[in-house]
Amino acid sequence: MGKSTLDDNPALVLTQESQENNIDPLRLGQRIKDIRLELGLTLEEASQKTGLARSTLSKIENEQISPTFQAMQKLAHGLDIGMPQLFEPPKKMVATGRRDITLAQQGKPHPTSTYEHELLATQLSGKKMTPFKTRVRAREFEEYGDWVRHDGEEFLLVLEGSVMLYTEFYEPITLHVGDSVYYDANMGHVLTSVSDSDALILWVTAK
Template sequence: MTEPILDDYPSLSLQKSSVENSVEPIKLGNKIKLIRNQLGLTLEEASQRTGLARSTLSKIENEQISPTFQAMQKLASGLNIDMPQLFAPPENKGASGRRDITLKGEGKPHPTVTYEHELLATQMTQKKMMPFKSVIHARSFDEFQGWVHHDGEEFLLILCGEVIFYSEFYEPLTLVEGDSVYYDANMGHALISSSKEDAHILWVTAK
């Protein structure tokens, strides 16, 4: 089951009041438009590169919708940039020893209808992993527009609560605090909370 491109990136109206009251989504439109213009690409050309509909790109650039995490990965891949470049200007390259510290609660928030992400280590560019913490608001697979697919491999660790991990080629798996799973992100997957309170997880996506 593969979700349509346009439906994969819905307007993130943040239907859940808990999300609305906690954080505001990052406004990425101006940054994406700047990168596109620096590359000398029209909206149509950027659409062909990223696989996102031209109308969807236009809405993202004009802050009419907020891109999902999967949409940001397609933008980064299609525009040949690292995802952190969507959140901060590139660092000056120099010494090989680098580090990026994210203090508790100071990650970049990116809420969606089903997940509330907190992106970590966003200042460091040219890295091979993208770590982020997430609160899982979804309670049913039906809340997703079909399977989630994206490039790379992914690791998730349950920090608290209980989740059901759905994957395209395996039976649903219940995971509790301390459990983890590593999987091919090209395989359809989705995650819902099955505990009374929304589960919290650590997610790491690798190229």
């Protein structure tokens, strides 16, 4: 046993998203462009503020030419920043003010033979967590045919019913409403419902 499928792992579908680009601190043109964008300025607006021709500013940002010291002075003065800021390594920005509301029963459905997933917060890209609610339909371990494995860590909370959690290196355990577990998703794992009706769980997968 060692493979998993996309069908049983919606986290694999949603976490294959754009990754953060780390900017080389020595790329001065990129640094200037980042500052301009952080200030919400177009090339034309930055040109008017700094007195540098739009074409010159574009060439600087695209690393086609190196800015002179005089141009750097104009940039710092026009953008109202200190000269050292142009040379500082870019600080890792933390996303603030983002949100994605998923109303009840309005998640993105993703049914499989063993699970009926409802993907949550699907409008946000670059998430560090992938939340989804899942109706567990499987009743026997054999219905999977193989362990489910994928990158990241996972949190599971039982919302309705009871489930049996099978993990590759631990004995199976029964979880009831309110019970939760956090585990390494690279470890083989599957769930079966052991209650009269299909159990409902909340799953959160973290990169």
